[in-house]
Amino acid sequence: MKIRFTIVKKITVGFGILTFAVILNSLLIYTTLNSNKRLNEEIINIYTPSVSYLNDLSFLINNSKMLIKNWVFVERKNETHDKLNLIAIHNEKFPELTKNLSKISKQWTKKEQAIFKKISTTISDTLFVKHKEIMQSLNSFESYDDPMVILEINQIVEEGGEVNNLTNNILKELGSLSEKLNKKTNDSNVAMIKSFVGFQKFIIYSSIFLIITALIIAYFTTTSIKYQINYLKRFLLTMTKGILPKEKLKAKNDEIGDMSTALNTFIGTLIKTSEFALEIGKGNYKTDFKPIGEQDILGNSLINMRNNLKKAEKEEENRKQEDERRNWVAQGIAKLGDILRxxxxxxxxxxxxxxxxxxxxxxxxxxxxxxxxxxxxxxxxxxxxxxxxxxxxxxxxxxxxxxxxxxxxxxxxxxxxxxxxxxxxxxQITSGLGTxxxxxxxxxxxxxxxxxxxxxxxxxxxxxxxxxxxxxxxxxxxxxxxxxxxxxxxxxxxxLTDAQQKGEELAAQEEEMRQNMEELQATQEEALRRETEMRDVIEAINNTVGNLDIDMNGVALNVNDKYSNMISVSSEKIINTKHIDLVSSDYNEDDEDYQALWINLRKGLPCERIFKYNTPSGDVWLNETFTAFKNADGNYDKVVDLVIDITEKILLENKSISDNIMPHSTLAYKL
The missing domain is CATH 3.30.450.40 (GAF domain)
Structure with a gap:
């Protein structure tokens, strides 16, 4: 039996070889890229951020070393820049940095994690504890005058002292850990570079191999089918000129041979179709013709054309009937329009x-x-x-x-x-002609x-x-x-009839309305006079005392210039700010007395309190009287706070207390 080596098989074998080579090439490329991607992700996501965070931590510890010395030897006043910076390191910067390192250290080795945990514990449980002891001992200006305290602290923070040695050890361990991670980064970079060099060579060799293989396959494939394609092309070019060849194509044992057989069948069908078209052109719609199948576009189109020609005459009659009906409707509407007018x-x-x-x-x-x-x-x-x-x-x-x-x-x-x-x-209506x-x-x-x-x-x-x-x-x-x-x-x-009757009634009511208007005008004049008096009273209050309008949640709604000047805060910043946020930080919204104030106000009870404010020019004491007001629905929705400055009075009282009770004490009195 002769083997049927079709064009599909030839192309399949050729492309199969190419596909295998491409798949193998793709697998090797994927493996190389995936390895490099893993190394790159380790560098970007683990080692580089880790070294950066460790360097930041080293800088933070080194900076705290300088700041704690400044706390002891230089800064005596409270809340200086260096002292606040040291407090920020303890409370904010170190916890945040430790948190970031803890997250990323999960990608380190167990040994590296243990080293970092030891360093972190030493800082938080030993070094910063020492810092806080020093900061607590020197937390006021007067504490610097105690020689025993100063002597003891100097021994701790000086060169060779406990804090200094502890800081140096931590910095040394941090440097060692940072060097290890740096080395890993460098090793990963070297490995990735070597991998890319090998990858470049592989791409060059594989490309050369694929090009040579493709050329060989293309040569043998085109040579095997070139003759048959040219023969078939000459046959088709003859048909494009409108000539239906009488000779039949020679068919070989492959796809082109199948095409030749199909083309021979198509030519025979085309001859029958042309004969059918000629009969239709002559008006013979009864000519028998069967298309090749449901997909025969030309044959089915000719049959549809024959059927459409049969329908055309009937559709023309229907169109005329529709036109007559439209004219009938239009004429009826026109005649009816004349009747309606x-x-x-x-x-x-x-x-x-x-x-x-x-x-x-x-x-x-x-x-x-x-x-x-x-x-x-x-x-x-x-x-x-x-x-x-x-x-x-x-x-x-x-x-x-x-x-x-x-x-x-x-x-x-x-x-x-x-x-x-x-x-x-x-x-119910019947005809006389029948039922x-x-x-x-x-x-x-x-x-x-x-x-x-x-x-x-x-x-x-x-x-x-x-x-x-x-x-x-x-x-x-x-x-x-x-x-x-x-x-x-x-x-x-x-x-119109009703309007005439109502016009007479309105004329009678007009005189009554005129009299009512005179009475209303007198009432309006009295109301205007009272409004003027009320504005004068409000203006006098604004010029005498501070005024702050607050909603029932303690948020400022409105404020006059007097109150704004008292606390040295602009009106724009006061509005939409809670009252508790305006007063001194000595007060807290959860204070029992402050909560009692708002409980009474929500019940409609007036209250009076003294609050201290921290201003750029010094502390200010204000006597504040709170009064709750109802809205149109009868619910309390606003509190009016009238404020009087009693700072001078408070200072005099504090001075009197200081002179009578502790005349020789250097401690500051705090209200």
Whole structure:
């Protein structure tokens, strides 16, 4: 059996070799890049940040060494820059740095973690404990005058002292740990560089191999199929000139051979198709023809063309019929418009003319015209205004409650109702020619902007077509618009009559209003005088005492210049700031007395307190009187704080106490 070595197999073998080489190449590239990525991530995410943090920690410890000496030998005053910096190292900088190192040290070796833990413990539990003992011993200006304390502390912080030696040991251990991590960083960099050099060589060799392999495969593949492709190309070029070759292509045992066989079949089918097209062109639509299949575009298109030609004549007839119906609707609307413009001041005559035209235009048997009477909202009903039956007007008095029967349903749904079977006893008008009643019933709402003004009812022996229903819908809008105008005119006339009657009543009331206005003017003048007096009082208060408006959560809402000047803080900074944040830090929001103050204020009880404020020019004492005020709903929503400066009084009292109780003491008195 001859092996069928198709083009697909040839290409598959060639591309299989290339694919294997590419996959192998990709795996080696991925392995190299993944290794370099791991080394790079270790450098960036572990070693470099670790060395940076350790250097920061060394700088911090070295800086604390200098600052603790300054605390002892240089700075005697409280809250100097160096002292605050040392406190910040203890309370903020060291904990934050330790936290960062603790997180990143999880990536270190166990030994490195143990070294760091030992250093961190030594700093926090030994070195900083010594610092805090020194800071506590020298926490005031007077403590520097105690020679015993100074002597003891000097021995600790001087060169060779306990603090100095401890600091040097910590710095040495930090330097050693930093050098280890630096060495790891350098080793990783060297390994990554070597890996990249080898990677470059591999890329060059693999690229050369892939290019040579691709060229060899391309040569053998193109050579094996070139002859067949050229032969097939010449055959197809002949067909592009409109020539259908009579000879058949020679087919070989591969895909191109399959293409040749398929092309031979296609040419035969194309010949049959051209013959079928010629018959259609002659007008012979009965010619038998079968397409190759469902996907035969040309064959199926010719069959569709034949069917479409058959339909074209019928569609032309339907189009003419649609045009006639549109013209019929347009003419009906125009004629109805002429009727609506006549007698639009007499609703009864207008109703008769409308129904006479509609029944005649639709060639119906009966028609009724109902108008909605909604003078009383709770008693709305439809009133029969006109009835036409068999070409004559019928006098009937009929009222249908709103939302009852077919009339009510049509009004509720606001859509036409078409019945081909009328309920028994529904038609109450009969013909003298017999007892048969129409079987088709149409109800159309007279609707304008979703408002119902009435219902048209049409009964006919003939079926009512959709275009006739559409005509009545459009006509209903025009009729509703006219009815609306008629009703508005009637209401306007009634309103004019009512207006004349009310005009006389208003004239009588005008004199009474004039007298009331005089009394109101006098009342307004008195209110204006009181308002002026109140403004003067408020201005006097603002010039005499400080004023701070606070909400029930203690947040400042408004402040006068007097209060702002007392505490040396601008009004903009005071507003939206809590009262407890304005006073001295000696006070706390959780203080029992401060909480009691707000409990009483929320009950509406006035309170008085003395608060100290820290200002740039010194401490200030203010006597503050708090009063809660209610809003329009009767709830307490604001507190007015009136403030008097009693600093001078407090200072005199403090001086008197100091002179009488501790005349020889150098300790400062703190209120």
């Amino acid at each position: 006549q007698d639009n001041d007499n609703i009864d005559k207008l109703s008769f003319n409308i129904m006479s035209f509609i029944v005649d235009y639709l060639k119906a048997n009966q028609g009724s015209f109902f108008i909605l009477n909604n003078n009383l909202e709770e008693e709305k009903y439809f009133e029969l205004k006109s009835a036409i039956a068999y070409g004559r007007s019928k006098l009937m008095n009929k009222k249908i409650p709103y939302k009852e029967g077919l009339i009510g349903r049509c009004a509720y749904e606001k859509l036409p109702i078409y019945l081909k079977e009328i309920p028994e006893n529904y038609i 048969s009643n129409p079987k088709n019933l149409l109800l159309v709402p007279l609707k304008l902007n979703e408002d119902i003004f009435g219902i048209i009812e049409i009964a006919s022996f003939n079926e009512i077509m959709q275009y006739q229903i559409n005509f009545l819908e459009k006509a209903g809008e025009n009729i509703a618009s006219t009815i609306s105008s008629v009703k508005i005119n009637e209401q306007t006339s009634q309103l």
